[in-house]
Amino acid sequence: DAKTTQPPSMDCAEGRAANLPCNHSTISGNEYVYWYRQIHSQGPQYIIHGLKNNETNEMASLIITEDRKSSTLILPHATLRDTAVYYCIVRVHTGSARQLTFGSGTQLTVLP
Amino acid sequence: EPEVTQTPSHQVTQMGQEVILRCVPISNHLYFYWYRQILGQKVEFLVSFYNNEISEKSEIFDDQFSVERPDGSNFTLKIRSTKLEDSAMYFCASSSGTMRGAVYEQYFGPGTRLTVT
Numbered sequence: 001d002a003k004t005t006q007p008p009s010m011d012c013a014e015g016r017a018a019n020l021p022c023n024h025s026t027i028s029g030n031e032y033v034y035w036y037r038q039i040h041s042q043g044p045q046y047i048i049h050g051l052k053n054n055e056t057n058e059m060a061s062l063i064i065t066e067d068r069k070s071s072t073l074i075l076p077h078a079t080l081r082d083t084a085v086y087y088c089i090v091r092v093h094t095g096s097a098r099q100l101t102f103g104s105g106t107q108l109t110v111l112p
Numbered sequence: 113e114p115e116v117t118q119t120p121s122h123q124v125t126q127m128g129q130e131v132i133l134r135c136v137p138i139s140n141h142l143y144f145y146w147y148r149q150i151l152g153q154k155v156e157f158l159v160s161f162y163n164n165e166i167s168e169k170s171e172i173f174d175d176q177f178s179v180e181r182p183d184g185s186n187f188t189l190k191i192r193s194t195k196l197e198d199s200a201m202y203f204c205a206s207s208s209g210t211m212r213g214a215v216y217e218q219y220f221g222p223g224t225r226l227t228v229t
Contacts (some may be wrong), residue, residue, distance in 0.1 A: 044203070099168055
């Protein structure tokens with residue numbers, strides 16, 4: 001699975017958009033970009049995934065650059081409850097029970 | 113909304129004792145996983161399980177660990193002889209066997225905090 005690079009921490013004002021970047025310059029054509037988050041020692045929570053098109057769901061939007069070497073997770077209106085560690089994970093889908101490899105992630109702090 | 117549940121939420125045990133951590137995955141899911149997180153460290157994969165067999169395991173998952181799906185709903189992790197360094201948060205996860213965009217997102221439980229004294 002390709003390696004990812006994320007900033008260790010970011011702050012965001014409540015109500016503003018939070019834009020979390022991720023670099024995955026060695027991503028290969030069949031690897032997906034996943035985002036998970038972990039709110040203080042709770043279990044990681046799936047947010048969104050994408051292959052090459054931009055994606056949006058009720059939680060967030062995922063913007064993947066055309067060359068697929070980087071992506072940005074957007075929380076459009078951050079709340080205090082969005083304070084968490086956000087993980088960008090790149091992984092091949094194989095149809096089998098593949099593990100997720102968590103890095104250090106980005107600690108997002110939403111400020112009142 | 114269906115969710116993964118884990119029991120107990122906190123387990124304290126003495127070194128050398130056996131522990132069993134229990135998980136109830138989401139009911140129609142077919143793939144099951146255990147991860148652990150030592151305090152202040154990354155989430156680490158332990159093992160994945162499908163069709164009553166281990167699919168993948170990490171170097172952490174040595175002979176002291178075992179997994180079982182004893183019935184149609186529970187998925188357990190057993191540590192035979194606990195060590196101090198087994199103290200961690202243990203997360204169970206499950207994922208669907210149906211293809212949706214060719215992605216199998218994993219849904220995690222709230223975790224069991226294991227403290228070995």
